[in-house]
Amino acid sequence: MTLADAYALALLAGTLGVAIGWCIGRYNRRTDASRAERAARPPGPHPVAVADELALALHTLATSCCLTAAVTAGAEHDTTTCTRKDQTL
Numbered sequence: 001m002t003l004a005d006a007y008a009l010a011l012l013a014g015t016l017g018v019a020i021g022w023c024i025g026r027y028n029r030r031t032d033a034s035r036a037e038r039a040a041r042p043p044g045p046h047p048v049a050v051a052d053e054l055a056l057a058l059h060t061l062a063t064s065c066c067l068t069a070a071v072t073a074g075a076e077h078d079t080t081t082c083t084r085k086d087q088t089l
């Protein structure tokens with residue numbers, strides 16, 4: 001092994017050491033941040049997520065007979081275009 005080979009090997013080992021140290025530090029920082037975020041959350045049941053609310057709204061729209069019924073939770077119907085036959089309003 002020449003001096004140049006030893007130097008290259010030492011440089012490679014040093015670079016790998018720095019990279020591994022950076023990854024471990026990043027993992028620890030992210031773990032600490034997520035632990036702090038979880039500790040800051042209020043206990044108990046959490047409100048429905050925005051994505052869940054959007055999914056529920058799209059399901060309501062897809063299963064409603066008309067837009068007015070979807071908006072009013074079935075209390076009213078569009079009297080001109082609704083296909084529901086038993087409209088009471």
Ligand SMILES: [Zn+2]
Pocket residue numbers: 064065066067069076077078082083084
């Ligand atoms: Zn309707």
